[in-house]
Amino acid sequence: FFFVFMKFPEDDLVVILISTKLSGTCQSAYIAKEMTKRENIYIVDSLNASIALGLLVKQAIELRPKMKSAKELYLALEESKKKIVIFAAVDTLEYLVKGGRLGRAAGTIGKVLNIKLLLTLVDGKLEVVAKHRGMQRALKDMVERYNENCSLDLKSMIMYAHTGAQQRAENLRNVIGKAGDIYCIGSVVGAHSGLGCIAVAYSKR
DSSP states (O other), X not given: OHHHHHTXXXXXXXXXXXXXXXXXXXXXXXXXXXXHTOSOEEEEEOSOOHHHHHHHHHHHHHHGGGOSSHHHHHHHHHHHXXXXXXXXXXXXXXXHHHTTSSOHHHHHHHHHTTEEEEEEEETTEEEEEEXXXXXXXXXXXXXXHHHHHBOSOTTOOEEEEESSOHHHHHHHHHHHTOOOEEEEOOHHHHHHHOTTOEXXXXXXX
């Protein structure tokens, strides 16, 4: 981060990063900021990851022309991040077990019973919000939560993502009925979720 910051010595910078509960990236940015001895670098702990983090970045792009300063944009993003939610339905528990985020016994039982976990981020930390028998029930739950919690603002953005399940992601978008880009989940998150994972991120009421 230090070398990136030094490339823009005269600019105010707003830096939007993955949740501190999931990565040490934010801490590295704070250390780099201290090294520069600058006050005009504003670091946003997004409390999110993957497409939820991407959603906050998109909001920053839209807000930037309306803001009078980098600090004002930073403060606006600090409020916006509290409204962003992400839900992900995991098709296999194998990689959560291998990554140490789920016990082996729970993983074995889940496999036998065809359990699909519905995950979210709460205050930047990964949590299981529901367990379903089968992927269709998990996706139905995602749609119901969207209908209950989504922003009523027609201009609010939404993103979808998947790991090797493009058609499933398109079907989810069709059922929700709100247009949004579909992305492939990145390699780091994908290594824990495994194939077949579907996610949606949006702003809640």
